[in-house]
Amino acid sequence: MRKLITLFVSLAVLAPAWGVGSAARAQQSQRPREGAARGASNAAATETLIRNATVLTITRGTLANTDILIRNGKIAGVGQNLKASDRARVIDATGKYVMPGIVDAHSHSMSDAINEGTLSVTSMVRIRDMLNPTAPNLYRELAGGVTTLNVLHGSANTIGGQNTVVKIKYGRPVAEFIFPGAPPGIKFALGENVKRASSTVLPGQTRRYPATRMGQEEVLRDAFTRARNYKRAWDEHRAAVARNEKNLIAPRRDLQLEPLVEILEGKRFVHAHCYRADEIIMLLNLADEFGFKIRTLQHVLEGYKVAKEIAAHGAGASSFADSWGYKIEAYDAIPYNAAVMTRAGIIVSINSDSDERARRLNIDAAKMMKYGDLTEDEALRLITINPAIQLGIQERVGSIEVGKDADLAIWTAHPFSVYSRVETTFIDGDIFFDRQQDLARRPELQREREELLKAEVNRPPTEGGAQPGAPRRRPANHHDDDDVDNGEGDNHR
């Protein structure tokens, strides 16, 4: 390994260049340490030259024996025999593959709460408020070559909350995770999960409406009708202000309806959890009627049955590679779904909906070459540029092109091979995962543990430690997440 990654850097540069190590270091302790973030941010100013790799550009084919120059967080060059300044970090990637960081269009990682399931329309809630930048699974996802996540509200209700697109800048302050300029979005959900969320009530309480797919349509129709009324009220008010009318009282600002108005105005993406063909059609028709677009159908496991209608509407589709049969509405799921929809002209992505599965989206995409015979490039797009397009961030990520963000991963073999493994993951030119650094830090972590265990507060009472105290009283505001969909906890399909 050592001969493969060589550092042509002076000692003076070494510290900031590999300072990102402090971010990766944080994973092992699963907690950013003091100063870790600051140390890491210096690295953005440095250059990196990845030499002699096989580069899967996604948009411009696969390039053999190619260098990638990273400067100030951006891809500054892709070609042969590129030159970097002598301060650059140089990585010899001979025999290795470089692909863009994987974009997972359906994640619930790093969210302290996932569902606000008490109401059927919770467009006012924001995942942005819930982000936990220290969630250990983020690092594990980086180790699978994932760099961008679409963190979504759960599927407990028809109109869920606002999503947030993040880069996994693990170890950095949460504000640095937010994907700059990513268009805002929102989660919708149809089908069984919404029905199920209304089934668990205390005896004697009324069930939450709706309990059927019929009611789900009604909830949507009612919500967008109210949103239209709301927009009109504000339009009238603004007109009155413009006329200099006196004694005006502005309409109430309604955080529930504002995002819906944004949807009607085409300013907010709808990511709609759906399974069955009928509910997909219902949603597309309703959106057409109200004059807005569904940006992505999420899961959309029966999309293959109504691919031409999806294509006609212009929705993207973000699906599982081959998950099926885990509930009734998933029983008609087939792994050919992505291929059928791709052939119909739909922008298709493969997502994880799972902190675990996110770590091997490369293999999920590889399967799509088998199921329906997508080409390698088509399959690669499913986890790179296509989800980027779906999230409106394709100008920055999803392919290896000069000028784009340097979000990429170095793999030991073709990422579609089961024998491949991520060696290094970059975001904005900084290293957020590096296997060799990870391995090197392990003994250090063990030493730290031993050191900490010597402290009085950490020793058992029998070894002179403090008596155990009562549990700390704190507001119980953590982990209210529950996904009603399925009991696996990490999965919200």
Next chain:
Amino acid sequence: MSLKTFSHVAARSVANVFAPSVTNVVLRGGVGARRMSFALAALLLLSVAPIASAQQASSTMGQQFMSGTPGTYAIRNARIVTVSGADIENGTVVVRDGKINAVGTNVAVPAGAIEIDARGLSVYPGMIDLGTSMGLVEIPQGANPTVDVAEVGDMNPNAQAFYGINPHSAHVAVTRVNGVTSVLSSPSGGIISGQAAFINLLGSSPQEMSVERTAALVVNYPRAAGGGGFGGFFQQAQANPAEAATARDRQVEQLRKLLRDAEAYGRAMDAANSDRTVPRPDADVVLASLVPYVRGERPVVFRADRESEIRAIVRFSEELKLKPIILGGNDASKIAAFLKEKNVPVILGGLFDLPSREDDFYDVLYESAAKLQQAGVRFALSTGDQGAEVRDLPYRAGMAAAFGLSRADALKSVTLYPAQIMGVGDRLGSIEVGKIANLVITDGDLLEARTHIRHLFINGRQVPLNSRHTELYDQFKNRK
């Protein structure tokens, strides 16, 4: 592992809500659709059936279509990955009477054999997953009537998977067309869940599928240790420390007592059989079912992930002279030397689990296979999945290889090793003369996700590469 086994509990808790819609949905997606698409699929296969000698194959396909076509086959010009020995380039495998009849470069093709030109293709033994509940669970969530995996009560040694397996489950075909041809299908409830069946994934009845009808006793070893959560009433198999130890010990004691009773029962029966003066005890189906296990004649599969549980199981098994196999085994690599010393095999079911402790290294489960291999522990890889995702087995082996296991061992860990662990290494797991002809013919590395499977043999029958999925695909792919 534990995550996977939970879903049936969730399913049960919402089953009442979904009961009315189940019939409806199963009809919609099930029987009707299948019947229609059978015809379509058959037509399609006729038109495609590429490299195989299409006429011969089609002539034998008729009503027995989905149960495979028996016959004598010669797979020629293939790269033969025998697993047990060296790879054979450009060789021939002859299949006859359900068995592998000949293997080699210089093999005579029997007269009348259906020839399959496998030029450019590779022949592998079918893969084996020992951590499934194949055929016992159709739809885990919201469709309780399709779930037959967990009996009521804690001690059900005589609940036999064999009697619950639905040979026509959609999972069966979906799994085999990805190259997994045999599985151990285990019940999962209570403490003694029941007895697992070792089956081939082809047949119209459990009899036809069965390799070992009662292959192993399946035990959820009572657990108390855990990470501080309280799974309580919503989740089986969540573990925890301290105070729960007493409850755990009580359950272990129950288990011990039942096994000792069975051992005594077995001896008393033997005594009565050999000596007429000895009174014959009343027959007892429960105790009788345990006798082969307490005598160490057949293995006991213990589901356990944590180090302390695995150690306890090994001690318990020594005390009671059981033949233990660990299923799950997420912590097994931490005590590899111990497992080697005790010669306890492990079915690793959690390779794709998230590490359970926040300080765990990211690859702790990816590399556990390599660590067991290095320590000389017998192991097999498993999906630990009930059914739908058992077809992902090869990719787990691939991941293990990416993290230190040799590719040869990775392949063995899903073929020969599981066969050996289950005591059927003489019949399955490699391409050797005399073994059951479970063969997978591919256009590439068996473990690679991109690889297509071109032909499939189970029990020496050529099996169409159809499944619920291909049928639905065919039905809709050209919808205009």
Next chain:
Amino acid sequence: MVASVASSPTSWVARAQRSAIDTYAITGARIVTVSGAEIARGTVVIRGGLIAAVGANVAAPSDARIIDGTGLTVYPGLIDANTNLGMPAATAPRPGGGGAAAFLAAQQQATPAVSSPNSSQPVGLQPEILASDVVRPGGEQIEAARNAGLTAALTAPREGIFMGQSAVINLAGETPQQMIVRSPVALHVGFTPLRTGTYPGSLLGVFAAIRQMLLDAGRYRDANAVYEKSPRGVRRPDQDKSLAALVPVLAREMPVVMYADRQREIERALDLAQEFNLRLVIAGGAESWRVAERLAAAKVPVLLSLNYPRRTTAETPEADPDPVRVLRERVDAPKTAGRLAAAGVRFAFQSGGLSNMNDYLANVSKSLDNGLARDEALRALTIRAAEILGVADQLGTIEVGKIANLTVTRGDLFARERRITHVFIDGRPVDLKPAPAPPAAGGTAAASGSTRASASGTWTLRVQVEGQPERSLTLTLQQETERLSGSIQGDFGSAQIANASVGASGDIKFTVPVTTGTQTTEATFNGTISGNEMRGTFTTVGSGAGTFNGTRAGSTTPQ
């Protein structure tokens, strides 16, 4: 002793009131004024509840009761900067009949700790609630605080999102009116979702609900301004005291205390305060040192909890080792105060729900060992608290004219062997009792003589989730006044209970962490204890609900 206090909590006050002589002089003592230089040997004169004189050359008035302060040190009365002292807890009526529906009905009729009549908002979102309206004098917790040397405290309602408005109280007085030093002080915001199955039922909804109410309050203010200017032709805005209560908050006239410990919780609070231009105060602040720069820049003070994390369960060989993060948190806790001071963050200490008030000063001493300067520590116990809580003219230093709250010790305040010898509140000495020993492991708990229902003991609970078989669990409880601790265990695991309390009428409440896969949520149990029986309902966010009933071990169930 305890019993007599509990049954007649105001006896000492009554005695003090009968005494017409309220002039005291502590002579010959070391005086740590905090406001100025330390006086090595001097006199403090107290008259009419106020500090009348202080200095090295001050003579004791002839009418004063003299306290020989030789060998003693006089400090400004210590202030606990955030508590629930004197605040009522929720009570539930005794459930009648049987079955889940009856329990549910009982729960719905349950009387919350405090609620505002005719509010437009549900309980939990009623910012108009005033601690000063509901504070009750007396009680063991107030006594325990005094015994630890505390003389005044910020107190706020216990629960909710908009929890209500706090008051600074002196920890003595026969009536609420006598106790209150300043009210209202701040709006308190907790981020605990409503557990009634109504919105907001998650942290997501909590933030949205806070935002919406703040926006509504702004509109309320604007609409009323328009209306008051010229009611004619303007539709009359609804009168809404919940929204009205937020108007001073929006105007930055009233600070907002947000409960936040983790870095991300503090950052969320900072973001929210920034969004609405609120005057933020952080309460808790365990990881505030990680955000110190931003706190200092935004001039946001911290009410820093002295309830440092400790090992909570006895380890067994089978338990997972504590993660490094947790080990580090325990080691880091005493460092926080020093780090805040170094970063220029204003902070004051609070008890943060400490179960043993002996730890209050002991934990400050640990912070001294971990980088906190003595004078900073002293300020954080006195004048900083007074400043942050807006009572710096009344409390926090030994200066003439201030309220005569004094804490007198033998030995230095931070020395291990120091003893609190006198506490003056509002110019009157307080009877001190040795602080109770930490609760015994077995939990003998139930305060003898208390009218409170006793919850201590081992309970067998039968828990029923609809559609699932009944399960049996063992609940072990230790009670300390109304506060409960304990554990629950069943076939599938065990856990420490949290947020536990038992009320005077026997209502009991606690939460249990429920781990499903990698996610953790919690089950909330609400019930009533009657004798050796317990029954009630529980809910688990998103997962379901059910009923439980139980009996105490060692009791024989009638019938």
